[in-house]
Amino acid sequence: MDVNVNTHLKQSEINGLFNEMEQLKNKRKQDLELIQKKEAKIIEHILEHGNVLAYKDDVPHILSVVNTHTRKFDKAKLADDTGRTQTELNVVGIAELVEDNQTSSEELEDYFYEEPNQKLKARKAKKSDMDLLRSSGRI
Structure with missing residues (x-):
């Protein structure tokens, strides 16, 4: 063996x-x-x-919040409207819907929506930023 x-x-x-x-x-x-x-x-x-001063590797940075929008696709709504499951509605499944004339590319635009989002932004602090923070008593 x-x-x-x-x-x-x-x-x-x-x-x-x-x-x-x-x-x-x-x-x-x-x-x-x-x-x-x-x-x-x-x-x-x-x-x-308001904005905050933070240090990254001993370099001052100004932290701020930026409002953004993310474009999303409402797959759940499309699934309800077409009678299909969300898992079937991948790229190929959506292409099949268009080929079968169950929807058009123009109608698909109705399923897109903007979602507001807030992101953290960090940039190197300028001398003017430092002076402004000092004069306001925040540092």
Whole structure:
């Protein structure tokens, strides 16, 4: 009975690498959630008190909030209107709807909408920014 030990060692090594990779993915997801919570807290503070001075590698930066809009597609509404599931409405599924004349590209525009969003913006502080903060007593 001949057993190939190298195959088992390779399989074990691959299994270990796969498990490490999955742990890193979970950690990345947790880190992103933590970043989003901290960013939301900073945005809330800026909206309440105004722009903030922060240091990144001993370089002063001005933190501010920028209002943006994100263009989104309402796949749920299209699914309700066409009687299909949302999973069927990928790029190919939507193309099939247009080919079958169930909808047109012009009608698809009705399913797009703008969603307001607030983002944190950081830029290097200018001398005038520093003077303004000093005169207001904030630093």
